[in-house]
Amino acid sequence: MPRHxxxxxxxxxxxxxxxxxxxGEVLFLMTFGxxxxxxxxxxxxxxxxxxxxxxxxEEIDYTPKIDFTIETPDPEKLKPVEHHPAPxxxxxxxxxxxxxxxxxxxxxxxxxxxxxxxxxxxxxPDARRYEPGINDTSWGLGQILTETALGLEAEYPDLPRIxxxxxxxxxxxxxxxxxxxxxxxxxxxxxxxxxxxKSIVNVDGxxxxxxxxxxxKRIQNKHNLHPTGEINAKTITAIQDEDHLRxxxxxxTINTLYTEALYSSxxxxxxxxxxxxxxxxxxxxxxxxxxxxxxxxxxxxxSPGYIPLTPDGSVGPNTEKVVRRFQQEHELEVDGxxxxxxxxxxxxxxxxxxxxxxxxxxxxPENSMVQNHVRKFAKALEKQD
Numbered sequence: 001m002p003r004h005x006x007x008x009x010x011x012x013x014x015x016x017x018x019x020x021x022x023x024g025e026v027l028f029l030m031t032f033g034x035x036x037x038x039x040x041x042x043x044x045x046x047x048x049x050x051x052x053x054x055x056x057x058e059e060i061d062y063t064p065k066i067d068f069t070i071e072t073p074d075p076e077k078l079k080p081v082e083h084h085p086a087p088x089x090x091x092x093x094x095x096x097x098x099x100x101x102x103x104x105x106x107x108x109x110x111x112x113x114x115x116x117x118x119x120x121x122x123x124x125p126d127a128r129r130y131e132p133g134i135n136d137t138s139w140g141l142g143q144i145l146t147e148t149a150l151g152l153e154a155e156y157p158d159l160p161r162i163x164x165x166x167x168x169x170x171x172x173x174x175x176x177x178x179x180x181x182x183x184x185x186x187x188x189x190x191x192x193x194x195x196x197x198k199s200i201v202n203v204d205g206x207x208x209x210x211x212x213x214x215x216x217k218r219i220q221n222k223h224n225l226h227p228t229g230e231i232n233a234k235t236i237t238a239i240q241d242e243d244h245l246r247x248x249x250x251x252x253t254i255n256t257l258y259t260e261a262l263y264s265s266x267x268x269x270x271x272x273x274x275x276x277x278x279x280x281x282x283x284x285x286x287x288x289x290x291x292x293x294x295x296x297x298x299x300x301x302x303s304p305g306y307i308p309l310t311p312d313g314s315v316g317p318n319t320e321k322v323v324r325r326f327q328q329e330h331e332l333e334v335d336g337x338x339x340x341x342x343x344x345x346x347x348x349x350x351x352x353x354x355x356x357x358x359x360x361x362x363x364x365p366e367n368s369m370v371q372n373h374v375r376k377f378a379k380a381l382e383k384q385d
Contacts, residue, residue: 112273113260115380116280117141119373125252130184135218137183139249142259146245152261159257162248163241171236177207179243184215270362274374278364281373286313290365292338295350296322298360313365 120143121127129138131145138145144152153162168175184200200211213229220227223238249255266276266284279287290313300306300322309319320336327334330345338346350360364374 109260109264109267111381111384112263112267112277113142113256114384115377116259116263116277117256118380119376125255126250128186128246128250135222137246139246140255141252142255142262144249144255144258144262146242146249148262149245149249149258152258156261159261160248160254162245162254162258165244167237167240171240173231176231176236176239179239180207180212180215183239183242183246184211272362274377275362275364277377278370278374282313282365282367282370286365286367286370287362288343289313289315289319289338290363291360292343292346293319294360294363295346296326299326299346299349299353310366311363312367313370314367 117123121141123141125141127140127143129143130136131138134145134147136145136147139149149162153159181201200208200215202208216231216235217227217229219225219238219242220229220235223234223241225234225238249258263276263280266279267273269284270276270279270287275287290311293309293311293313296319297308297311301308307318309322315323315336315338319338323338323342324334324336326332326346326349327336327342330349332341332345351357364371
């Protein structure tokens with residue numbers, strides 16, 4: 001018999017019944033544990049599957065909610081706008097309209113307002129868009145900026161008041177948090193270039209401290225307060241002001257009246273529905289600057305070496321250079337800006353060069369953003385047919 005490597009081969013012991021019982025119990029427990037784990041995993045997968053397939057309860061409904069048959073304080077404003085001249089638009093924009101639609105005579109104010117609401121908010125009364133460049137937010141159906149709305153409120157006493165309210169004396173820290181979420185909850189911010197954008201609300205539903213401080217500073221700047229990013233009595237008042245304006249401008253009836261007042265005033269000024277909607281989108285200053293650029297081209301068209309300006313409504317290096325030369329030649333303050341005095345000087349020089357001619361019509365700035373907005377307006381009008 002061969003020897004065992006470690007010496008004598010060990011004697012083979014007999015297995016008792018107790019050993020079999022212990023082994024059987026361990027095997028049962030392991031099998032039962034694996035089965036329970038599988039059941040738990042299956043249950044979790046079933047819960048997740050049901051959660052994915054169930055519709056979200058608080059999903060925003062973006063279907064149009066506006067009723068354009070509401071009554072206004074001044075029924076005269078709702079009469080159709082008659083005898084507007086054909087829209088002066090670039091040819092490529094006119095081509096988006098149906099044949100015969102280029103002549104806007106007979107298209108009334110109600111249709112214009114419906115088209116504006118569709119392109120601005122898609123009919124969502126809670127729509128909002130923060131404009132970091134001007135530190136202001138546009139609200140509601142017509143996307144009215146708060147500063148624009150306050151100007152309209154001061155100009156038109158018949159409009160519903162949006163700034164008259166009573167301060168809440170016991171505005172708690174919790175109230176401040178809720179107001180900030182209502183004002184900036186879906187916005188993102190970037191402190192410096194390259195830094196990842198952040199929302200004021202974290203994924204856990206709590207306020208992001210850094211973003212909250214940033215937006216507090218923006219509110220303080222807007223209300224001419226020292227931008228500390230800290231909560232104090234004056235900042236709480238400013239937050240209540242902003243939150244009240246938000247609530248008023250997200251009211252569909254109020255927002256519609258303010259949208260109508262703003263667009264009507266622009267339509268009265270420019271006498272052209274498409275130029276008016278361009279001014280509604282970019283502001284009158286860009287329209288007026290584009291007109292001045294066009295007139296400077298007409299004034300300097302025969303000058304040797306003159307490179308025509310693009311009437312895009314923006315004062316870039318080329319426009320500033322031409323404006324400075326005009327200001328020097330006409331003994332105006334030389335700052336390169338198209339201010340009130342410079343605008344008057346350009347208009348006077350243009351009338352002197354072209355005596356007896358009517359003023360050149362307002363134009364839509366050759367700016368891709370503005371012209372795209374006007375295209376959307378044209379298509380919205382087309383879809384109403």
